[in-house]
Amino acid sequence: MTTIIFKSDELINEIELNGHSGYATKGSDIVCSAITTVTFSTINLLEKINQKFNLEQNEQNGFLRLCLDYQLSDEQTKKLVQVILKNLFDTYEVISSDYPKYVKLISLGGCHD
Secondary structure (H helix, E strand, C coil): CEEEEEEECCCEEEEEEECCCCCCCCCCCHHHHHHHHHHHHHHHHHHHCCCEEEEEEEHHHCEEEEEEECCCCCHHHHHHHHHHHHHHHHHHHHHHHHCCCCEEEEEECCCCC
């Protein structure tokens, strides 16, 4: 199972993914593929708008942690980043509702309503 945790205070500031979904074998796992695609599409978009973040990952363990750094971000960028991350959350929510045995989504904070 893949566990996805969104952490926030006033802003979404950390996203952690842990574990492999186990839906199918490596290379055939559509759940893992969906999660990976939407995650890295979001990371690429954050890079394009010059949002600062730290990324830790271990593909073998199915681990990824994205920590956002808003210290140098203006208000417009912060708002855009929140829209992007809320979209990511909503997409994970669809995947987890379609495959509840394979994906667990946790929100710690409350910025994802």
